[in-house]
Amino acid sequence: MAEFFTTAIIVSTVASTFRFATSYLYAAIGETFGQRSGVLNLGVDGIMLLGAFGAYYTVLKSGNLWLALAVAAAIGMLMGLAMAYASVTLQAEQGISGIGFYLFGLGLSDLLFQKLVGTPLPIDGFPNLRIPLLADIPIVGEMLFDHSIIVYGAFLLVPVAAFVLNRTTVGLNIRAVGENPEAADTLGVSVAKVRYFTVILGSTLAGIGGAALATELGIFQQNLTAGQGFIAVALVYFGAWRPLGVMFGALLYGFVAAVVLQLKTLGVIPLGASDLAAMLPALITILALVVAVQRERQPAALTKPYERGE
Template identity: 40%
Template sequence: MEFLTDINQLSDLLASTLRLSVPLIFAAIGGVIAERAGVYNISLEGCILGGCFGAALGTYMTGSPVFGIFAALLCAGSAGVLLSVLGVSLGVNQIVAGIAINILVLGLTSFLARLVFGLDATTMTLPGFEPIAIPLLSDIPIIGPVLFSQDVLVYLMYVTVPVAWWVMYRTPWGLNIRSIGEYPRAADTAGINVINVRYLAVIASCMLAGLGGAYIVLSQVFVFTEHMSAGKGFIALAALILGRWNPMGAFFAALFFGLCDAMQLRLQFSSPDVPYQLFSMVPYMASILALVLLSGKVRPPADIGNKFVRGGK
């Protein structure tokens, strides 16, 4: 626990926490949007992985990480379209549809990675986004380097969280989303196109999760490997539930899970004699424990998971 008295170690821990939280935050905010609109988005894991592959492919083909971002959004958005068709239009069980998309993306990215990047399905080091220090703010002790010496995707996350909250609770669009998640028939009576809003919410949800995947490739590791989402989409699901389907709550819950992940990495290095698998379980155990403690204390949107049929009962 020496990091509590060592400023440099504390700063490193906070920086690791933020870095590991960013993919979770993007995915959790996306999950909030879809589920507030009444659609379970279990496919967040597949969307993150699709964003990883899209970012790697776009950057590999063009040499520009900016094009990688667009490719990540396209890949993850395609998963959102598929989930919308299955869960919103066809009425397929949304949880089953989300799991199927996760499996589809897992297999498809592995196949395409071998086809494009070679038999080991791994890229060489890709160009990515470098940290940009904000003058004066980055000089603040401890938190300055952590918060204000980051790349453009982290700064985009800073903007995304409050904007998502503002849209959800301070705009007619957010009111439409929340109303169709709670009582879609009343929303339909008020003239809101429930199907269209759900489509847009799900696609936006998946694209945000895809940004989380793009961050992993273009800001963290600068390579693509198979299965590199590594369960982050499922932790993001826990974060949005722990955050009570509120963008700000999901943000802080994702930070908590990021802190757990940073702590387990530190424990691995400080205790090499202990099997690292024990420490790797920490973020997942924390998510399970948090959900158990909140069991019965949180209420999802009332109409989540149900197919809307206009004029039906």
């Protein structure tokens, strides 16, 4: 155990945490917007997979990482438009249609990968960008300020999302539509427009989350996300529909995963307990969820389609 408390190992574990949490964070912040407006998008994982493949394929063909991000965002936007049409215009049962979108993304991303690429070829992701001065701070610098731009982007997104939701008219409309769509409608806020906007924004971020995963790992494979999108939706509950809370959830999940892997490497967790330990991140998230969310209330209109009373 003493071996765990060396500087090199702690620095690496914390740095891994931030890298690991990045793709979850994009997807979960995006999902927060949708849920605050009353729409549960369970298709996040499928959208992440399509975004991941789109970004991977773009880098493979053009080498252009920014174009890859744009492609992933565009794929997310299209999927968001379709999801919004299903859940807002057609008023589909959100849980069911979301799983449909997930399965679509899972299948299509694999099919495209098999047909267009085949054998997994590596790509180069965004290089690490050492932030001048800050990266030179001992220990903390290497943990926090020596990552790729896509990692910084995820964490910069958190205050931006919090500001938009809490301090702007757009945010006010989103929250009003999620809490009391009838009242918002009466005041002239278009419930459908707001929900289209949040679902498309959320799916765009999910697509970027997928791109973050593919470019950070430098590879694509069938089911690359391995369920990350579902954890991201759970993190929104964990974070009580607040961007900052969502970020803490993503970091906790990433931290437990990184610590468990490090303890396995060091032999602190014996091989026999390895598979049990692999469940720890999810178990701890569930426990924290049960404890934390007891005190919080979800958006009143979550999962409820809005139909204007005549």
